[in-house]
Amino acid sequence: MLQPSKPTNLLATLLIHSGRVVSANYLLDTVWDTEPPATARAALQSCVLRLRRLFAKYGIAHDTIESMPGGYRMGADSSTLDLASFRALVGSAEVATDRATESRLLRQALSLWQGPPLTNVTSQTLHRDEVPRLTEERLSALERLCDIELEQGRCRQALAEVWEAARRHPERERFSEQLIEALYRSGRQTEALVEFETVRERLKEDLGIDPGAALQRLHLAILRGEDLGSPSPGDRRAALLRPPVPLAPEVDTSDHTPPAQVRALSPPVERPADSLSCLTETNETGQAPSPALGPVPCFAGRASQLAVLRDVLSAGDPQGSLVVISGAPGIGKTAFALQAAHLTQQAFPGGRSLLRMTHRDGRPLCVSEIRAQFPPGRDGSGRRLLILDDAVTAEQIRPLLLPASEGTTIVTSRCRLSGLAATHGSLVLRLDVLTEEEAEQLLINLLGAERVTNEPDAMRALARLCGFFPLGLRIAAARLTTRPHLGIADCARWLSEDLLSRLHLPDEPHVSVLRVLDSALLRLSPELREAFVLLATGAPDGLVRSVPPASEGILDQLGEAGFIEDGPPTPFRIHALFRLYARQHAPGTASRALPRA
Numbered sequence: 001m002l003q004p005s006k007p008t009n010l011l012a013t014l015l016i017h018s019g020r021v022v023s024a025n026y027l028l029d030t031v032w033d034t035e036p037p038a039t040a041r042a043a044l045q046s047c048v049l050r051l052r053r054l055f056a057k058y059g060i061a062h063d064t065i066e067s068m069p070g071g072y073r074m075g076a077d078s079s080t081l082d083l084a085s086f087r088a089l090v091g092s093a094e095v096a097t098d099r100a101t102e103s104r105l106l107r108q109a110l111s112l113w114q115g116p117p118l119t120n121v122t123s124q125t126l127h128r129d130e131v132p133r134l135t136e137e138r139l140s141a142l143e144r145l146c147d148i149e150l151e152q153g154r155c156r157q158a159l160a161e162v163w164e165a166a167r168r169h170p171e172r173e174r175f176s177e178q179l180i181e182a183l184y185r186s187g188r189q190t191e192a193l194v195e196f197e198t199v200r201e202r203l204k205e206d207l208g209i210d211p212g213a214a215l216q217r218l219h220l221a222i223l224r225g226e227d228l229g230s231p232s233p234g235d236r237r238a239a240l241l242r243p244p245v246p247l248a249p250e251v252d253t254s255d256h257t258p259p260a261q262v263r264a265l266s267p268p269v270e271r272p273a274d275s276l277s278c279l280t281e282t283n284e285t286g287q288a289p290s291p292a293l294g295p296v297p298c299f300a301g302r303a304s305q306l307a308v309l310r311d312v313l314s315a316g317d318p319q320g321s322l323v324v325i326s327g328a329p330g331i332g333k334t335a336f337a338l339q340a341a342h343l344t345q346q347a348f349p350g351g352r353s354l355l356r357m358t359h360r361d362g363r364p365l366c367v368s369e370i371r372a373q374f375p376p377g378r379d380g381s382g383r384r385l386l387i388l389d390d391a392v393t394a395e396q397i398r399p400l401l402l403p404a405s406e407g408t409t410i411v412t413s414r415c416r417l418s419g420l421a422a423t424h425g426s427l428v429l430r431l432d433v434l435t436e437e438e439a440e441q442l443l444i445n446l447l448g449a450e451r452v453t454n455e456p457d458a459m460r461a462l463a464r465l466c467g468f469f470p471l472g473l474r475i476a477a478a479r480l481t482t483r484p485h486l487g488i489a490d491c492a493r494w495l496s497e498d499l500l501s502r503l504h505l506p507d508e509p510h511v512s513v514l515r516v517l518d519s520a521l522l523r524l525s526p527e528l529r530e531a532f533v534l535l536a537t538g539a540p541d542g543l544v545r546s547v548p549p550a551s552e553g554i555l556d557q558l559g560e561a562g563f564i565e566d567g568p569p570t571p572f573r574i575h576a577l578f579r580l581y582a583r584q585h586a587p588g589t590a591s592r593a594l595p596r597a
Contacts, residue, residue, distance in 0.1 A: 007051050008121055009126065010027060010031050010047045013126060015083065017406075018077075020073060022071050024070060029125050048067075093106045102148060103152075117130075139169060146158050146161050146165075149161065150181060153185075155181075155185045173211065174366075176195070208553075298445040301435070302332075309323060309325075313340060313408060326417065326429070328520075332470045338387070341387065356389055357389055357396060358390050364393065385409075386409045388409060391412065397411055433575060436463065447459075451480075458487070466503070467576030520561075536574050555571075
């Protein structure tokens with residue numbers, strides 16, 4: 001093993017990105033961490049020379065490290081690099097046609113891991129950017145292996161695999177779920193229940209949340225003494241662990257989709273406006289194929305934010321290799337990202353891809369499921385753009401981020417993903433409702449200038465009625481477009497009688513403000529749901545002026561989840577449609593005081 005040193009940092013960086021050109025700038029960051037000295041480039045060349053001499057000593061070819069325009073490249077494959085071998089085996093496992101082969105390949109892949117990664121590497125940059133990615137790859141493979149063991153009824157073998165994983169990684173609830181299931185199906189019901197209580201208490205104490213829906217359903221089945229049976233794709237265990245009926249997908253009813261295309265939007269989550277061909281069919285996993293990243297028709301508004309994002313994407317600066325676009329459900333995050341991708345397509349000759357991060361019911365996809373969406377080949381050589389759409393947690397994202405030397409990753413999420421921004425220094429763009437002028441322009445684009453010109457006051461009233469919220473504006477415009485003889489004023493009057501219930505498309509029940517907000521609320525813990533209802537119903541003007549100090553953490557969590565926004569004029573405010581939803585449709589709450597954080 002090499003001793004910790006700058007050449008070791010350099011070698012680790014090149015091996016992690018084997019077969020790809022790593023820019024000199026990125027190498028300087030990983031080798032020196034802090035601001036490199038003025039002579040750093042010459043010192044970098046000296047490090048390369050030292051490695052080449054070391055290779056020669058052990059009979060390794062001199063050109064293993066190649067000098068390339070702008071950086072260096074190190075050739076390594078599965079025959080010489082454990083990481084490459086691991087990824088190849090996991091990739092083969094994902095396309096295996098039988099469980100026995102998949103299990104064997106995953107075990108073989110996991111056997112290549114010998115302790116934590118990069119233990120002899122001192123680079124803080126690598127430990128910050130790469131170690132979480134590598135760890136996530138290993139843990140995802142282990143999760144899948146344990147799933148297979150449980151599916152095949154090998155519960156005792158699964159126990160041996162998952163017991164240590166659940167203890168070492170308590171933040172990964174899936175390991176706890178697998179452990180509890182393995183205990184129960186091994187005839188150890190009492191231990192399974194004790195383990196569930198341990199998990200519940202830890203989550204309550206550390207994070208103030210309850211276990212996830214799947215774990216709670218498993219707990220209920222154990223209490224009832226149900227027979228989970230021998231799992232297979234269609235058995236009752238699959239039905240048990242699958243959420244009941246998706247109450248509401250999050251669709252991308254952004255401020256950019258033409259009315260003719262709104263009805264084509266379907267679950268599971270925010271859908272890009274221009275990907276209708278991809279939304280008309282699904283593959284065998286139920287996931288829609290990744291759409292082609294073309295222009296977004298009828299784009300309107302957000303000019304200043306779009307200009308910022310366009311400049312960052314076009315510059316090709318490694319410091320801008322990660323962009324987070326966050327905002328409330330249905331506010332147009334995906335379409336905004338797609339429009340920016342189209343406008344900067346010349347900056348990404350290596351191709352542009354969009355990957356879904358959630359199932360149809362809103363559950364996050366695991367890393368292997370997301371990787372399966374990657375297109376089979378690259379469009380060309382050079383920088384790439386990767387859009388990770390509707391991400392749920394930072395842990396889900398980190399293993400998929402493109403290295404700065406390869407291109408840019410855009411993440412769209414309801415959550416702010418503050419932790420990701422803190423660790424990776426991302427550009428963060430928070431999308432809010434449209435301004436009055438932007439909302440009017442959207443309606444003009446969708447309905448046509450002539451129709452809007454005939455009823456300008458009614459158009460402005462409709463925009464105000466919808467709270468300048470893109471989802472509401474989109475649905476209202478779709479209703480008007482399919483009813484050419486309906487006046488804008490008449491439509492606004494009819495909607496106002498029962499706004500949330502009527503802001504939906506009759507032939508596409510999933511395209512509905514009410515269903516989208518139901519779905520978003522159900523992602524919150526019971527405490528946060530209660531807090532949201534109390535805040536929204538107690539702020540008729542939408543301004544949250546003060547809360548008890550013990551509850552300030554609740555505001556942060558609701559802000560992180562996209563249910564409240566930052567001020568001004570007060571620290572927090574709540575969208576008009578969200579307040580209306582809390583008053584009319586959200587479940588009631590017995591308590592009238594905010595829970596403590």
